[in-house]
Amino acid sequence: MARDPMELMQGTLDVLILRTLAWGTMHGYAVSRWIRERTGGTIDIEDAPLYKALHRLEGGGYVEAEWGLSENNRRARYYRLTPAGRRQLTHEEAAWRRYAEAVFRVLEPAT
Amino acid sequence: MKRFISFPWRSSERIAREVDEELAYHLEARANALLATGLSSHEARRQAEREFGDVAATRDYLNRLDRKTNATRHRRDYLGDLRQDVRYAFRTLRRSPGFALTAVVTLALGIGANVAIFTIVNAVLLRPLPFPRPETLYKVWSHNAKDGMPQAGVSAVDLDDFRAQRRVLEELGGFWYASGGSGIDLVGRGEPQRLSAVFTTAGFYGALGVRPEVGRVPREDELVRGGRDRVVMLTYDFWMREFGGDRRIVGQSVTLGAEPYEVLGVLPRGLAFPARDVDVFVPYSTIPDGSIPRLRMVRNLDVVARARPGVGMRQVQAELNAIAARLSREYPENAAWGATRVKPLREAITGDVRTGLLVLLGAVAFVLLIACVNVASLLLARASVRGREIAVRLSLGAVGGRLVRQLMTESLVLAGLGGAAGVLLAVAGVRALRTLGAQQWPLGADASIDGAVLAFAFGVTIATGLLFGIVPALRSSRSDLQRDLRAGGRGVAGDRAMGLRNSLVVAEVALAMILVVGGGVMTRSFLELLAVDPGFRSDHAVVFNYTLSTERHSDYVPVYTGILDRVRAIPGVEAAASIKDAPLRGVGEIAGFRLPGMTIPAGQEGPTAAILHVSDGIFRTLGTPIKAGREFLPTDRGDAPLVLVVNEAFERRWFPGERALGKTVIAGGRVRAEIVGVVGDIRQRSMAEEAVPTMYIHVPQNGRVRMNLVVRTRGEPLAMVPLVREAIRSVDRQQAIGSVFTLDDARHDAVARPRLLMVLMAGFGVLGLSLGALGLYGVLAYLVNLRQREIGVRLALGADRRRVLRMVVGQGVQLAGVGVVLGLAGSLALGRLLAGVLYGVDPADPILLALVALTMLAVAFASSWFPARRAASVDPAVTLRED
Numbered sequence: 001m002a003r004d005p006m007e008l009m010q011g012t013l014d015v016l017i018l019r020t021l022a023w024g025t026m027h028g029y030a031v032s033r034w035i036r037e038r039t040g041g042t043i044d045i046e047d048a049p050l051y052k053a054l055h056r057l058e059g060g061g062y063v064e065a066e067w068g069l070s071e072n073n074r075r076a077r078y079y080r081l082t083p084a085g086r087r088q089l090t091h092e093e094a095a096w097r098r099y100a101e102a103v104f105r106v107l108e109p110a111t
Numbered sequence: 112m113k114r115f116i117s118f119p120w121r122s123s124e125r126i127a128r129e130v131d132e133e134l135a136y137h138l139e140a141r142a143n144a145l146l147a148t149g150l151s152s153h154e155a156r157r158q159a160e161r162e163f164g165d166v167a168a169t170r171d172y173l174n175r176l177d178r179k180t181n182a183t184r185h186r187r188d189y190l191g192d193l194r195q196d197v198r199y200a201f202r203t204l205r206r207s208p209g210f211a212l213t214a215v216v217t218l219a220l221g222i223g224a225n226v227a228i229f230t231i232v233n234a235v236l237l238r239p240l241p242f243p244r245p246e247t248l249y250k251v252w253s254h255n256a257k258d259g260m261p262q263a264g265v266s267a268v269d270l271d272d273f274r275a276q277r278r279v280l281e282e283l284g285g286f287w288y289a290s291g292g293s294g295i296d297l298v299g300r301g302e303p304q305r306l307s308a309v310f311t312t313a314g315f316y317g318a319l320g321v322r323p324e325v326g327r328v329p330r331e332d333e334l335v336r337g338g339r340d341r342v343v344m345l346t347y348d349f350w351m352r353e354f355g356g357d358r359r360i361v362g363q364s365v366t367l368g369a370e371p372y373e374v375l376g377v378l379p380r381g382l383a384f385p386a387r388d389v390d391v392f393v394p395y396s397t398i399p400d401g402s403i404p405r406l407r408m409v410r411n412l413d414v415v416a417r418a419r420p421g422v423g424m425r426q427v428q429a430e431l432n433a434i435a436a437r438l439s440r441e442y443p444e445n446a447a448w449g450a451t452r453v454k455p456l457r458e459a460i461t462g463d464v465r466t467g468l469l470v471l472l473g474a475v476a477f478v479l480l481i482a483c484v485n486v487a488s489l490l491l492a493r494a495s496v497r498g499r500e501i502a503v504r505l506s507l508g509a510v511g512g513r514l515v516r517q518l519m520t521e522s523l524v525l526a527g528l529g530g531a532a533g534v535l536l537a538v539a540g541v542r543a544l545r546t547l548g549a550q551q552w553p554l555g556a557d558a559s560i561d562g563a564v565l566a567f568a569f570g571v572t573i574a575t576g577l578l579f580g581i582v583p584a585l586r587s588s589r590s591d592l593q594r595d596l597r598a599g600g601r602g603v604a605g606d607r608a609m610g611l612r613n614s615l616v617v618a619e620v621a622l623a624m625i626l627v628v629g630g631g632v633m634t635r636s637f638l639e640l641l642a643v644d645p646g647f648r649s650d651h652a653v654v655f656n657y658t659l660s661t662e663r664h665s666d667y668v669p670v671y672t673g674i675l676d677r678v679r680a681i682p683g684v685e686a687a688a689s690i691k692d693a694p695l696r697g698v699g700e701i702a703g704f705r706l707p708g709m710t711i712p713a714g715q716e717g718p719t720a721a722i723l724h725v726s727d728g729i730f731r732t733l734g735t736p737i738k739a740g741r742e743f744l745p746t747d748r749g750d751a752p753l754v755l756v757v758n759e760a761f762e763r764r765w766f767p768g769e770r771a772l773g774k775t776v777i778a779g780g781r782v783r784a785e786i787v788g789v790v791g792d793i794r795q796r797s798m799a800e801e802a803v804p805t806m807y808i809h810v811p812q813n814g815r816v817r818m819n820l821v822v823r824t825r826g827e828p829l830a831m832v833p834l835v836r837e838a839i840r841s842v843d844r845q846q847a848i849g850s851v852f853t854l855d856d857a858r859h860d861a862v863a864r865p866r867l868l869m870v871l872m873a874g875f876g877v878l879g880l881s882l883g884a885l886g887l888y889g890v891l892a893y894l895v896n897l898r899q900r901e902i903g904v905r906l907a908l909g910a911d912r913r914r915v916l917r918m919v920v921g922q923g924v925q926l927a928g929v930g931v932v933l934g935l936a937g938s939l940a941l942g943r944l945l946a947g948v949l950y951g952v953d954p955a956d957p958i959l960l961a962l963v964a965l966t967m968l969a970v971a972f973a974s975s976w977f978p979a980r981r982a983a984s985v986d987p988a989v990t991l992r993e994d
């Protein structure tokens with residue numbers, strides 16, 4: 001592929017993660033499943049970039065991580081949206097909507 | 112979902128472990144989910160990994176990323192904590208303004224005093240001298256152990272030999288300067304002026320390495336007899352004052368005395384060497400033998416020497432000693448002068464103030480220590496009261512180390528505030544010290560708060576904060592949670608806490624005691640000095656300094672008597688007479704003499720005494736008692752037989768147990784002179800130094816042209832100045848008049864340095880005592896507060912109120928007693944240091960020590976009294992109901 005898929009994915013992945021975590025605190029595996037289910041397999045996401053994005057968001061202060069006990073009583077790393085993360089989500093969502101609308105306006109046949 | 116406690120910072124091992132665990136969890140969870148769809152465990156695992164992507168690369172990436180995040184957060188948290196701590200500290204301090212104000216003022220006084228004194232020390236003792244490579248400069252004296260003259264001047268003749276034979280010395284040169292004594296008249300530019308002059312020999316400029324501001328310094332051939340030596344260097348200040356800083360003056364000619372001198376250049380600005388008030392530097396070669404004879408026994412020069420690179424003081428001393436020893440073998444008049452004394456130039460300049468300054472620096476250090484102890488004890492008291500707050504914070508999960516940091520931040524904020532206020536105090540203090548003491552400390556006029564001083568202030572502030580903060584902080588963080596929570600807000604004094612506080616009080620009293628002894632000893636020394644009878648009456652007397660011109664008058668005696676007659680005729684003048692050196696301003700000349708029948712072994716020097724040339728009526732004018740015989744009369748003329756008046760010191764030294772009156776002295780080798788009078792001793796050098804054996808000679812019989820005309824007036828002496836000036840000018844229009852001062856001024860100046868030292872030491876003593884008393888009061892008041900309940904119980908059980916009073920006061924005085932004992936020991940040690948700056952006082956004077964000890968105990972008693980009264984007035988019913 002001519003273009004690097006990572007580059008392409010990065011911003012998208014971030015906003016998807018933030019959106020997912022907006023529903024509630026979850027560990028990485030749950031985030032991964034949630035996104036896969038919501039996209040219905042349309043977008044094929046690897047888990048590696050997902051974790052990278054999660055830790056990057058943690059470094060940026062958008063999410064914070066904490067160890068907790070999972071459904072099956074195992075130690076898992078839980079991620080939670082911070083107030084900064086919530087603000088970032090609102091911001092990115094708006095940007096995405098504008099972007100998508102613009103693209104649709106071009107793609108829709110002129111009436 | 113349960114939570115584990117999360118820690119803000121993680122080690123790299125922990126990061127690696129957690130990354131592994133997180134990824135393992137993911138893969139396992141996915142594999143388990145796939146198992147449920149019917150895959151084999153192996154296939155499920157493979158599938159999970161495939162969906163994941165590159166596990167190893169991701170693991171590395173996450174490790175790196177987390178470590179970076181961790182470091183950033185660490186730094187941010189630290190700064191955030193600091194900011195939070197500082198904000199918290201300010202908030203706490205604002206909440207207890209009384210405490211904060213007391214602490215800051217205490218610290219400001221301590222730090223301010225230190226910074227102010229250090230500013231002076233920095234200017235006088237630490238800043239480099241204004242010469243290149245100042246560490247290779249030395250001052251040199253001739254040394255005569257036999258006659259008790261360890262640091263005499265160097266004779267110009269000897270100096271030539273020193274210069275000719277030098278090897279490890281790069282250069283050495285001499286100068287003759289006497290404040291108010293060495294001068295030259297500037298004429299032909301309006302009113303004649305008496306300039307303050309330094310007379311320099313060859314080698315002087317070379318040794319010091321002076322770079323002129325304008326023009327050039329004299330060459331070797333311009334500083335010796337027979338050379339082109341009618342040249343003059345101007346000091347910067349004089350150049351500005353007289354010539355407005357005009358560079359064109361270089362190369363021009365000015366008239367000094369009666370001869371033209373070429374202005375060669377201007378010395379650099381701020382070169383206050385050898386004194387600040389010098390106007391011109393003139394070659395020593397221009398002084399005729401008639402004024403200062405070129406004899407080996409005329410040792411009048413100050414000598415500065417510069418060592419070659421890599422040559423130490425020991426080698427310099429060895430070389431000069433060797434030359435002096437050779438000269439002493441060669442010349443009989445040098446027989447007892449076979450050695451020299453050498454000191455680094457800075458030490459020579461600041462030598463006699465060094466001890467005083469170091470004592471002051473020690474005193475302010477003590478003041479600061481007391482301030483530290485005070486604030487530490489305040490903090491301890493607060494820590495106990497805040498015990499509950501701290502216990503709550505600890506129980507809520509505050510980490511001990513974090514708490515120490517927070518308490519230390521509070522201390523450093525306090526210290527910082529104190530330091531800032533202290534520097535402001537120091538600015539004012541330095542200004543006052545400069546006004547009071549610029550003349551008293553060489554180089555002291557340059558004292559200013561510079562980078563070095565600010566660095567010192569900063570260091571002292573931080574050290575202070577750490578010093579008074581660390582112990583309370585450590586104690587608090589280790590406080591017993593349960594006990595403090597149970598005790599409610601009142602706080603508890605554990606035995607150890609109390610012991611610590613008691614030792615602080617003891618230390619404080621001991622330090623304050625040493626300071627007060629220092630101040631007391633200094634004050635007594637100063638009073639002793641004031642009580643000294645200088646041998647003359649200083650009131651209603653004004654002195655005019657001038658030198659008669661031998662160029663304008665072939666016979667100066669008529670001018671000399673003319674001035675005396677005119678001045679004496681002024682209404683309001685009670686008496687007038689002249690003396691070569693005014694009292695407290697110099698001892699005249701040193702000359703050899705012999706008594707009849709005294710044989711001086713060949714190659715040895717005979718006895719010497721000071722010679723002072725005076726006019727008739729001088730002793731009556733000075734108010735000096737005539738013990739026997741008479742003073743000089745106008746009839747003791749040049750053509751009459753030579754007669755002498757001597758002082759009592761001379762009589763005691765050379766005619767022990769006998770009367771000097773009527774005895775004969777052989778002066779100048781063969782002239783016999785009869786002693787016609789014995790007068791009281793006049794302190795000529797300083798108030799602290801006893802009169803030296805002195806012979807007085809009548810000016811018309813042995814001419815000298817330098818005069819200090821003492822005028823005794825009926826009214827205000829300075830009011831007579833214009834009339835006297837006019838009388839002098841009416842005899843010689845061109846006569847320049849040097850300094851004019853009253854004898855009261857001379858006396859005042861003579862004790863200015865001891866006065867300054869006394870004022871400062873006494874001030875620091877009072878400051879130390881007040882801070883100490885405050886500290887003692889604080890601790891006892893706090894103690895009473897803590898024991899209120901116990902006291903209430905005692906009173907309820909029928910204890911006598913007086914006993915309670917006694918108990919509290921007793922405790923205070925007991926603590927002070929231990930402090931006083933320690934203070935006594937310290938004072939004795941201090942006494943040895945002080946000995947060098949004291950006059951007529953034993954620093955270990957038992958009466959003084961006892962007085963100070965009593966004062967300390969009395970202050971301790973007073974400090975304990977108020978808290979004790981409060982304790983005794985406790986209402987048992989109220990205290991007992993409190994819980």
